[in-house]
Amino acid sequence: MECEHARTALAAQVLGTLEEPEQESLGMHLDQCPACHSEWEELLGLLPLLDTVMPYELDGVPTPDPARAVELARRAEADRE
Template structure:
């Protein structure tokens, strides 16, 4: 495998989607080519950054629909109630949230400031 071809396969290999003989050929090439190994290391450094990108931040990807999310959550709650009986929680007035203790819930890294 030549470097040009190896470099086109590096991203797929780093993302874990390169398989079969292509995966094996790239591995053999990387064992022998410090330049491509270095490029692979650079790509591996980008993986943590990909985890910070939210899908709705990408061009062409529609933003989440809050109304649809609420509809799905209510459907899931109704399904759960059907399977396990009504929830022991008190119903909340529509459009209002339950109160959250100051500083958030114990053990949670999320806090609410106001």
């Protein structure tokens, strides 16, 4: 496995979508390539951080507005009546 392919496989492995034969190939590559192994360790370190980010905290995603949600629900209910 070449590094370029390994980097793509790393992302798939993190997401849990890498198939078994490629997992073995990636593992062998990581054992032999310090650069890709370092990138793998960095990705593993980021995983716990992703669990702490709320989607609305990301750039470009609006913060939830509970008052607006209630108002829209009231309007929808009034429209049904």
